[in-house]
Each structure stands twice: as C-alpha cells, then as structure tokens.
Amino acid sequence: xxxxxxxxxxxxxxxxxxxxxxxxxxxxxxxxxxxxxxxxxxxxxxxxxxxxxxxxxxxxxxxxxxxxxxxxxxxxxxxxxxxxxxxxxxxxxx
Numbered sequence: 261x262x263x264x265x266x267x268x269x270x271x272x273x274x275x276x277x278x279x280x281x282x283x284x285x286x287x288x289x290x291x292x293x294x295x296x297x298x299x300x301x302x303x304x305x306x307x308x309x310x311x312x313x314x315x316x317x318x319x320x321x322x323x324x325x326x327x328x329x330x331x332x333x334x335x336x337x338x339x340x341x342x343x344x345x346x347x348x349x350x351x352x353x354x
Contacts, residue, residue: 261344263319267326276317279351282310284344286337287318300330303337305344 263274287304303322309315322333 265320274317274319276307276319278344278347280309280311280314281307281317281348283308283348284341286341300324300334303333305337305341 261276261278263276265272284305284307287302287306288298288300289302289304290298290300292298300322301324302320305319305321307317307319309317321337322330
C-alpha cells in the first residue's frame, strides 16, 4: 500500500507491504473536554507487523499543527481502515 501526503510544499511518500502486516488501527489523538467534546490533534493509521521485531508503520492522515480544520480526513481514515482490515482478514483465510 502506498500513501502520499503533502506538507506545505513537500510531498511525502510511504509504503507498507500488507503481506507483512498483522493488523492496522486508527489512532485518534486529541484532547477531551468537560462536555465530552473531543478536539482532534492528529489522525494516524498504524500498521502492526506480523514480526514484532519490525517497527510499526504510521500514515498520518491529519495533523492540527499543519491543517487547522478537518476536511474529510476522519471519514477517509475510517474507510481505509475498514478496507485494509478486510484485506488482512481475507489473507488469513486464504
């Protein structure tokens, strides 16, 4: 899986081989307030390898320090997390 993002004028590219991945999870990093409101600071998709000696791979979908307002990133990361988990589940069944 390839991931491409743009920070200011710099393009970042990442790659993860899904055949080496055990699972993936969304990391919704933010602050919670008294009225149960949560302000999202970062949205990451974390990939955990089958081999625990290998490092995790992190795709950053949103960072409040770079983009001040969410623009579909939450829906996008949820969609990709579901698709990838289904692919990984199908890989296990094969």
